């Protein structure tokens with residue numbers, strides 16, 4: 521081989537090596553860029569302010585953002601392959617697993633509010649889960665996003681409480697009583713069940729206010745509510761429907777049973793003189809008047825039944841109070 525040929529071979533070899541280095545460099549750079557990109561996506565997910573995770577088709581964690589890792593107190597490596605029963609109570613883990621399976625089997629997005637008890641302190645999370653597919657449309661797992669909505673949930677519950685309950689006695693107010701009553705009325709009509717109602721009014725209550733003041737009046741209202749509450753069943757609905765007026769809806773109760781209960785309430789109220797004395801020593805015994813009515817085939821709505829009970833209450837007042845009447 522001549523010197524010229526050797527030189528040519530060396531040059532070709534050098535060129536080939538340079539080309540190899542160039543190709544490798546490009547592949548390396550691409551891999552680096554991809555890694556950097558992934559890193560920056562993860563960094564973004566860490567800063568979203570929501571708990572983000574990915575699970576495989578067996579509901580095992582594949583990925584969790586920093587909030588998830590902090591919440592569980594573990595590393596990304598430790599998270600991989602684990603399931604929710606590692607981190608939550610059996611009850612909560614069961615709900616989460618059921619939701620995961622629903623998303624995977626229906627291949628549909630779903631949302632749910634989950635309450636988690638952390639040493640007696642409830643945290644509420646709003647969870648959105650969505651199925652994950654690869655490029656070929658094959659299901660590979662699910663992605664979930666959870667946000668802590670404890671504050672909103674507490675506020676919503678308080679607002680609901682305010683809308684449905686009377687602040688003085690904490691009983692249902694007239695609005696929610698009417699809603700329950702309409703519902704129970706339709707049910708009783710449909711299944712030919714008995715349904716009764718009583719309206720209770722504190723006697724000469726104006727005198728209590730005028731003589732002992734509004735605050736004592738308020739205490740009397742609370743005591744009457746408590747006496748009623750002590751005597752009713754779980755299924756009965758007790759409400760404060762006006763200033764010194766209460767109503768009790770009695771599902772599956774006929775007129776005779778309702779009358780007997782009303783009498784028991786009247787007597788219990790009358791004999792709670794001791795209770796009155798604890799509010800104010802001079803306070804006389806508080807009595808109540810009651811009107812009772814039951815559902816009738818001819819009734820077109822709950823209002824018909826209510827009107828009869830109201831009429832019966834009027835009769836009780838008319839005959840001298842501290843009495844029960846049926847209409």
Ligand SMILES: Nc1nc2c(ncn2[C@@H]2O[C@H](COP(=O)(O)OP(=O)(O)OP(=O)(O)O)[C@@H](O)[C@H]2O)c(=O)[nH]1
Nearest residue numbers: 721722723724725726727729734737738763764837
């Ligand atoms: N303390 C207090 N009083 C209330 C409240 N709501 C209504 N009242 C009072 O309840 C009284 C009701 O009086 P009336 O409707 O005249 O009836 P009454 O004195 O009980 O007489 P009868 O019903 O005929 O036995 C009024 O003085 C109202 O101001 C309340 O939330 N607290």
